[in-house]
Amino acid sequence: MLRSVWLVPALPLAGAVINLFAGRRLGRWAGVLASALMVVAFALALGVLADLVKLPGDERLVVRHLWDWISVGSFRVAADLRVDPLSVTMMLVVTGVGAVIHVYSIGYMHGDPRFGRFFSYMNLFCFFMLTLVLAQNFLFLYVGWEGVGLCSYLLIGFWFDRPRAASAAKKAFVVTRIGDTFMLIGIVLVFLRFGSLDFSRVLIDCSRIPCPLHVPPTGVYTIIALLLFAGAVGKSGQIPLHTWLPDAMEGPTPVSALIHAATMVTAGVYLVARTHLLFEISGVALTVVLVIGLLTAVYAATCALGQDDLKRGLAYSTISQLGYMFFALGLKAYAAALFLLVAHAFYKGLMFLSAGSVMHGLGGETDLGKMGGLRRAMPFTAAMFGVGALAIAGVPPLSGYFAKDQIMEVANQSGYVVAWLLALAGAFLSALYISRLMFLAFLGQDRTERRAHESPPVMTISLALLAVGAAFGGILGLSATTGRLHAFLAPVLGEVTEGTGGLPTVVLSVISVLAALAGIAVGWLVYGSGWVDWVALRARFAGVQRFLAHGWYVDDVYSAVLVAPGKAGAEFLASVVDRRVIDGAVNGVGQLFQRAASRGRRLQTGLVRNYGLAFLVGVVLIFVYVGVRLS
Amino acid sequence: MTADQIVFWVFAPISVGSAVAMLFQRNAIHAALFLIVNFFTLAVFYLVLGAPFLFAVQIIVYAGAIMVLFLFVIMLLGVDREESLVERLRGQRPLAIVLGLGLAAEIFVAARASLGLARGPVNFDRTVNVGGNAQALSHVLFRDYFLPFEVTSILLIVAAIAAMVLAQRERTAAEPGREVEAT
Amino acid sequence: MKTPISYFVVLSAVLFAIGTVGVLVRKNALVIFMSVELQLNAVNLALVAFSRLHGNLNGQVLAFFSMVVAAAEVVVGLAIIVNVYRRMHTANVDDASLLRW
Numbered sequence: 001m002l003r004s005v006w007l008v009p010a011l012p013l014a015g016a017v018i019n020l021f022a023g024r025r026l027g028r029w030a031g032v033l034a035s036a037l038m039v040v041a042f043a044l045a046l047g048v049l050a051d052l053v054k055l056p057g058d059e060r061l062v063v064r065h066l067w068d069w070i071s072v073g074s075f076r077v078a079a080d081l082r083v084d085p086l087s088v089t090m091m092l093v094v095t096g097v098g099a100v101i102h103v104y105s106i107g108y109m110h111g112d113p114r115f116g117r118f119f120s121y122m123n124l125f126c127f128f129m130l131t132l133v134l135a136q137n138f139l140f141l142y143v144g145w146e147g148v149g150l151c152s153y154l155l156i157g158f159w160f161d162r163p164r165a166a167s168a169a170k171k172a173f174v175v176t177r178i179g180d181t182f183m184l185i186g187i188v189l190v191f192l193r194f195g196s197l198d199f200s201r202v203l204i205d206c207s208r209i210p211c212p213l214h215v216p217p218t219g220v221y222t223i224i225a226l227l228l229f230a231g232a233v234g235k236s237g238q239i240p241l242h243t244w245l246p247d248a249m250e251g252p253t254p255v256s257a258l259i260h261a262a263t264m265v266t267a268g269v270y271l272v273a274r275t276h277l278l279f280e281i282s283g284v285a286l287t288v289v290l291v292i293g294l295l296t297a298v299y300a301a302t303c304a305l306g307q308d309d310l311k312r313g314l315a316y317s318t319i320s321q322l323g324y325m326f327f328a329l330g331l332k333a334y335a336a337a338l339f340l341l342v343a344h345a346f347y348k349g350l351m352f353l354s355a356g357s358v359m360h361g362l363g364g365e366t367d368l369g370k371m372g373g374l375r376r377a378m379p380f381t382a383a384m385f386g387v388g389a390l391a392i393a394g395v396p397p398l399s400g401y402f403a404k405d406q407i408m409e410v411a412n413q414s415g416y417v418v419a420w421l422l423a424l425a426g427a428f429l430s431a432l433y434i435s436r437l438m439f440l441a442f443l444g445q446d447r448t449e450r451r452a453h454e455s456p457p458v459m460t461i462s463l464a465l466l467a468v469g470a471a472f473g474g475i476l477g478l479s480a481t482t483g484r485l486h487a488f489l490a491p492v493l494g495e496v497t498e499g500t501g502g503l504p505t506v507v508l509s510v511i512s513v514l515a516a517l518a519g520i521a522v523g524w525l526v527y528g529s530g531w532v533d534w535v536a537l538r539a540r541f542a543g544v545q546r547f548l549a550h551g552w553y554v555d556d557v558y559s560a561v562l563v564a565p566g567k568a569g570a571e572f573l574a575s576v577v578d579r580r581v582i583d584g585a586v587n588g589v590g591q592l593f594q595r596a597a598s599r600g601r602r603l604q605t606g607l608v609r610n611y612g613l614a615f616l617v618g619v620v621l622i623f624v625y626v627g628v629r630l631s
Numbered sequence: 632m633t634a635d636q637i638v639f640w641v642f643a644p645i646s647v648g649s650a651v652a653m654l655f656q657r658n659a660i661h662a663a664l665f666l667i668v669n670f671f672t673l674a675v676f677y678l679v680l681g682a683p684f685l686f687a688v689q690i691i692v693y694a695g696a697i698m699v700l701f702l703f704v705i706m707l708l709g710v711d712r713e714e715s716l717v718e719r720l721r722g723q724r725p726l727a728i729v730l731g732l733g734l735a736a737e738i739f740v741a742a743r744a745s746l747g748l749a750r751g752p753v754n755f756d757r758t759v760n761v762g763g764n765a766q767a768l769s770h771v772l773f774r775d776y777f778l779p780f781e782v783t784s785i786l787l788i789v790a791a792i793a794a795m796v797l798a799q800r801e802r803t804a805a806e807p808g809r810e811v812e813a814t
Numbered sequence: 815m816k817t818p819i820s821y822f823v824v825l826s827a828v829l830f831a832i833g834t835v836g837v838l839v840r841k842n843a844l845v846i847f848m849s850v851e852l853q854l855n856a857v858n859l860a861l862v863a864f865s866r867l868h869g870n871l872n873g874q875v876l877a878f879f880s881m882v883v884a885a886a887e888v889v890v891g892l893a894i895i896v897n898v899y900r901r902m903h904t905a906n907v908d909d910a911s912l913l914r915w
Contacts, residue, residue, distance in 0.1 A: 606911030608846075609723060612838050616730045623737045631744070633816045643825055650832040650852060654839070662845050666852060669829075673855055676822065679815070680866045682874050685858075685881075692881055697851065697888050704892045705844055708899050715841075719908065727838035731831040738827035746820040752869040755815070759869055771871045772878070783882045790886035797893035801900075 001047035002062050005083050008044050008091060009130035011037045016124035023116020031106035034119035038099035038126060045095045049088050060085055060491055063136055063200065070139075077197055080136035086492040089338060089485070090133035090270055097262045097345050098126050100462045104353050105254040107458035108360060118158060122258065125151035129263050133270060138187045138197040141271070145183070145231070148264045149176050155259060156251035168247040175244040179234020186227025193220055203277050225278050225285035229292075232268030237319045238296045238326060243555045245319055249311040249366075253356030256311060261318050261348035266341050269325045273334045273493060280332070290330020290419070297323030298422055299552065301429035305436065306548025310355050310366045313437050316551075317392065318348055320430060324407060327423065333410040334493035335486035339476065340407065342485065343399035346469035347391035353463055354385040358441060360459065361452040368437070373446035378454045382442040384463040389438045391470045393431035394516040399473035405512045406483075412502035420502075424515050431519025439528035635679045646672035657716065659705050663698060670694040681755045684764045815866075822863035829856035843895050843905045847888070854884045 015037040023030045052060050066079040102122060109118050125148060132144025150173075157169030187197065194202045232238070237245035237260075248260050259265070272279065272289060279285045300320035307313035321344050328337035359366060361378050375382035391400035404427060412420040454460070476485040502508070526532045538545055550556060603614075646669055653665040674689040718724050752758060760767050772780060833856060836849030858877040865873025899905055 601915040604913065604915045606914030607720065608907050608910070609838055609841075610720065612834075613723060613726060613730075616727070616734070616834060616838065620730050620733050620737070623734070623741075627737060627741060635815045635817050639817045639821065643821075646825065647828055647832070650829055653845075653848065653852070654832060654836045656845075659842055659844050662848060666848050669852065670855065673859055676825075676859055677862055679817075680822065680862050681815075682862050682865070682877075685862060685874055685877060688878065688881060692885060693851075693855070697885055700888060700892060701844065701848060704896060708844075708896065708905060718839075724839055727835050731835040731838075734834065735824075735827050735831040738830075739824050742820040742823045742827070746818070746823065746867070748818040748820065749867060750815060750817075751819055751867045755866060755869065759871060764874075768871055768874060768878070771875055776875050776879075779879060783879055783886075786883065786886050790889045794889045794893040797890070798896050 001044065002051045002083055003064065004044070005048050005062075005064055005081055005134070006066060008041050008048070008095065009127050009134065011041045011044075012123040012126040012130065016120045016127060019116050019120035019123065023120055026116055028106075028115075030116035030119050031102070031109070034123050035099060035102035035106060037123065038095060038102045041126075041130075042092070042095035042099045045088070045091045048083060049092065052083060052085070052088055057491060074195070075191070077137055077139045079140060080198075081134045082136035082199060083134070084492050085489045086270075086273060086338070087133050089342065089489065090266075091130060093266075093342055093345050094126060094129050094133065094263050097349050097466070098122075098129075098258060100465050101254050101258045101262075101349065101353065104257075104356070104459050104462035105252075107456045108254055108356055109252065114158070118155075118252070121151055121154045121158070122254070125155065125259060125264070129267070132267055136199055138190055138199075138202075142184065142187060145180065145235070145267065148259070148267060149173060149180065149235070152176075152248070152259050152264055155255040156248045158252055158255065159250075162250065164247075165250040168244070168250040172244040172248050175241050176234040179231045179241050182227045183231025183234075186224050186231070189220065189224050189227065193224065199274070203275060219282075221278055222282035222284050225275070225282050226288060228271060228275055228278070229285065229289055232271050232326075233292065234268075235271075236265045236268030236322045236326070238268070238292050238323060239299060240554070242296065242300070242319050243551070243558060246312045246315045246551065249309070249315050253311070253352055253359060256315070257349045257352035257356070260315065261352050262345035265318060265322055266325075266345070269322065269329065269337055269341050272326070272329045273338060276329070276332075276334055276493065279329075286330050286332065288330075289326050290416075293323045293326025293328075293330055294419055294422055294426075295323070296320070297327060298426045298429070299323075301426050301433060303548050303551045304433040305429060306545045307433075308368050308549065310358065310368055310371070310437065310441060311352075312366075313368075313433065314348070314351055314355060317351075317430070317434065318344075320426065321348065321392070324404065324423070324426070327419070328407040328410070331407070331410050331414060331416070332494075333407060335483070335489045336403070336406045336410060338489060338493070339483065339485050340403035342476065343391070343403040343470070343473050346466050346473050347388045347398075347400055350384060350388040350463060350466035350470050351392070353459070353466065354381050354388060357381040357384075357455040357459055357463065358452075360455050362448060363450055365448070365450070368440045370447055370449055371441045372444045372448065373442070374448070374452055375442040376446075377448075377452035378442075380454060380460050381463065384460075384467050385438060385442060387467045388470055389434045392434045393520055394427055394512060395431075395520070396513060397474055398471050399476075400470070401513070401516070402474040402483075405509055408512055409505055409508045412508055413505075415501045417502070424512065427512060428515045428519045431516045432523050435520045435523030436527050439523060443528050444530065638675060638679050642672045642675050646676075660702065663701050663705065667694050667698050670698065681760060682764060684768050819863050819867045823860055826856045826860035826863065829853075829859070841906050841908055843898070843907050846907060847891055847895070851884065851888070854880060 012034075015034045019026065019030050019034060026033065052062070055062075062083040064081040064083065066081060068076075069079045070077040102119070105118065105122065109115055112118065128144045128147030128151060130144070132141055132148060135141035135144060153169045153173040156172055157166045159165050160169075190202060191197050196202065234241040245260060245265070249256055279289065297320045300316045300323060304313050304316035304320060307316060321340070325337045325340050325344070328334070328340060355366075358371065358374060358378065358381060361374075361381070362371070365371065387398070391398040394401045394404045396402070408420055408423050408427070411423055476483060503511075526534050526537070547553065649665045649668040649672065653662045653669065656662040656665060670689060670693045674686045674694070677683075677689060678686040830853050833849045833851075833853035836852065837846050840846050840849065858880050861873040861877040861880070863873075865871060865877075895905065898910065902909060
């Protein structure tokens with residue numbers, strides 16, 4: 001199987017192409033085809049895993065050379081696939097969660113006029129994402145990086161006749177572009193410094209073998225790492241390039257689940273994990289990652305608290321969880337970050353699909369104010385949502401608890417007390433906002449405007465599958481140091497040593513569980529019990545709620561400071577420079593000739609005598625010329 | 632003073648004078664008459680220059696046929712009315728006069744420079760006009776210039792036909808004001 | 815002959831200049847045409863003078879042909895003038911400015 005690892009991205013690509021051209025004729029079967037291909041790809045990925053673990057621990061690295069891509073002088077880039085524990089983990093997540101979401105989409109997108117096109121885009125996305133995680137060099141990774149950005153644009157704006165969707169797609173693309181540009185510069189610098197873009201040449205662990213190339217000055221590493229991180233910031237929706245993610249919820253819910261929860265946004269985490277050696281050489285870069293991750297985690301959690309829209313609340317939750325992943329990366333707990341990534345893929349995917357189920361049942365409604373008491377009409381969905389909510393809140397023994405607890409443990413025991421406190425506050429807020437969503441949507445009074453109904457089995461089965469992963473995924477990583485996933489990833493990501501400082505592990509675990517339960521309790525108190533009139537409470541703190549709902553008005557600031565001048569500049573260039581200067585110059589040339597001609601035509605008086613005079617003038621001149629020449 | 636010098640200095644002023652007079656006449660018939668005088672003086676010059684055949688031809692063809700044709704047309708069209716002296720084109724007159732004078736001056740200078748005071752061969756009549764001018768001319772004409780001779784005869788036929796076509800009267804049977812054929 | 819040939823050439827030039835001025839200054843089509851004839855004759859004079867200078871008859875033959883062609887040209891030209899007069903009832907060349915801008 002290792003030799004045929006190229007099949008894993010190739011199958012979705014084939015599906016994309018087939019559905020692009022024959023999607024309309026396939027009708028319902030387009031969805032089945034796309035999902036089947038993903039399932040097969042997942043099976044193949046399992047096969048690759050099986051083959052990989054047959055190899056001894058230290059030698060789990062296989063590079064499959066596909067073809068020579070670019071060969072210009074000393075610049076050589078090949079289309080190579082890298083199979084190692086990290087890429088296999090990501091590959092399994094993408095194909096596994098992707099397959100489930102594809103199946104779900106068969107039910108969700110039923111009846112959409114561009115059904116086949118949807119699945120074509122989804123398969124194409126999976127192809128690019130797999131390319132991204134399987135790439136063996138920076139440029140190939142960048143191909144996947146850009147490709148997922150493209151598919152994100154296509155899928156967010158899938159219902160392009162909705163102005164908000166089209167605008168959201170454009171915004172997503174432009175904002176991530178900013179990050180991508182910095183990343184590209186970083187890649188160029190990598191080549192300049194190392195003379196190659198191949199991972200095997202660039203990402204060498206210098207603590208074990210001597211690498212003559214990795215020598216001071218370390219300033220270059222900082223710059224490279226920060227530039228690559230900039231790309232991650234854009235793609236993974238961290239501060240300050242996070243503004244596109246909440247708006248991206250305009251796209252169909254399966255898209256939100258796949259791209260904006262499980263896979264694309266995790267590309268940034270993958271990138272930092274893959275290139276962590278560069279970050280480690282420069283201490284500054286890791287600190288930046290840590291700080292940004294932590295701040296984003298807390299900030300997004302507060303914003304999630306103020307959302308009235310179910311999907312936007314989940315979007316901010318995603319941003320917050322991604323922040324935790326980067327926080328973990330900044331703490332050098334790379335495997336823990338990856339574990340959270342895997343767990344998050346399950347439970348956030350579950351949450352989004354449940355939200356989609358709710359929307360499906362209510363005819364597209366996402367306003368929490370128009371939900372309530374849905375557990376009676378949609379019991380299964382409510383239960384699934386509940387599982388996901390418990391996972392996000394960090395209640396043991398679900399996967400989310402293990403993932404988050406590990407990270408906070410590493411933080412505390414490595415001596416970052418303030419960071420640990422902030423992370424704890426974030427955990428409390430996470431529990432609070434998710435229970436708020438749960439109670440407002442599923443418990444309490446029925447505020448719906450339509451009769452809700454449960455979703456078809458195609459969708460509920462997918463929910464169930466993801467719920468299993470969310471609930472029992474903790475097995476993979478029971479602890480930061482000894483978890484199975486962590487051990488599996490150790491050859492690539494290094495080992496995490498036991499921290500020596502801070503509080504004992506047990507105490508920390510108890511504290512985090514208490515924080516989670518406290519959040520749930522407060523949530524139930526305010527929103528679920530009926531003892532507190534949360535409507536009045538909300539009206540009293542309306543300003544605060546609006547502040548949070550608008551994401552601390554960051555987006556509005558951007559709009560005023562960046563977008564408005566940009567638009568004004570473009571307007572100026574179009575109406576003044578283009579119309580007056582450039583068009584004026586071009587038209588002016590034409591008018592110059594016109595005026596010259598209209599003056600020149602007055603020579604044609606039509607009078608013979610004038611023409612005769614002209615003759616005579618010419619004759620005299622010629623005579624003079626000849627006379628002068630001959631004399 | 633030899634005979635030719637006297638002839639030259641008598642007829643040259645007449646020639647120039649009649650030409651200038653032709654220029655100034657407001658009546659077209661008067662202008663034509665002055666031109667005829669000019670042609671006569673030119674004929675005399677041909678004679679002096681040893682071309683008695685051209686002398687005869689000039690008088691018969693030019694003064695006798697062409698100018699008569701002119702007079703016919705003038706009188707036919709009735710354009711012997713007085714022409715107005717007002718010049719409507721700005722600068723036409725001064726410019727024409729200046730340039731005309733310039734032209735003459737240039738040729739004067741060129742002639743002086745190249746020809747000087749050359750006179751030509753002394754025994755022109757005996758060496759060139761052997762057997763009389765007409766006979767000598769015919770030798771040259773019908774041998775060396777035979778093709779141009781025939782071509783000009785065609786030219787004359789063409790001209791005659793052209794004149795007939797161009798001057799055709801419009802068919803009187805046609806409605807007034809309507810053009811019939813190319814007339 | 816004692817008269818220098820250049821005298822005849824200069825005379826020819828003067829007549830030619832007068833003819834040119836006549837073409838440019840007069841407005842009556844027929845008088846203009848007559849001035850053109852004057853020009854042609856001036857050239858004929860020059861041709862004959864040069865024929866005398868060079869001692870051969872080529873110039874005279876050329877003058878002869880020039881006369882023939884001038885005759886043909888007068889015929890056609892007058893026919894045209896007659897035609898134009900019939901259309902526009904005027905022999906003033908300034909009135910025939912249809913090819914104006």
